[in-house]
Amino acid sequence: MHELSIALSIIDIACEESHSRGDAGVIAVHLKIGRMSGVVIEALLSAFEIAREETLLANAELKIEDVLVKVRCPKCECEQLADSIQCLCCSVCGTLSPEITEGCELEVVAMELEPLELTQ
Numbered sequence: 547m548h549e550l551s552i553a554l555s556i557i558d559i560a561c562e563e564s565h566s567r568g569d570a571g572v573i574a575v576h577l578k579i580g581r582m583s584g585v586v587i588e589a590l591l592s593a594f595e596i597a598r599e600e601t602l603l604a605n606a607e608l609k610i611e612d613v614l615v616k617v618r619c620p621k622c623e624c625e626q627l628a629d630s631i632q633c634l635c636c637s638v639c640g641t642l643s644p645e646i647t648e649g650c651e652l653e654v655v656a657m658e659l660e661p662l663e664l665t666q
């Protein structure tokens with residue numbers, strides 16, 4: 547699966563951010579992962595555990611927000627939860643929607659860094 551390469555790019559992003567702040571250790575990385583992103587959260591967590599060793603993220607935790615799929619329903623004229631990821635129908639009225647508004651994301655939304663000790 548591609549979860550290992552995703553874990554590696556999360557580590558890359560986080561290390562870069564940490565470098566720009568004086569190599570602070572990373573406590574946690576917050577992610578948003580949509581149900582349509584194709585990422586298996588369990589697999590990503592285990593890939594991350596292996597990949598983080600000997601990096602600034604050795605003790606970091608992944609905090610994942612599992613984003614449900616939403617569609618813009620033409621009948622309700624607003625955003626609604628989809629029935630399922632197989633059926634992109636409005637969960638309220640059942641109309642098939644041509645437009646997914648949420649649930650495809652795979653992004654780093656925030657990071658928690660260890661405070662740096664002040665040096666002269």
Ligand SMILES: [Zn+2]
Pocket residue numbers: 619620621622623626636637638639640641
């Ligand atoms: Zn609807």
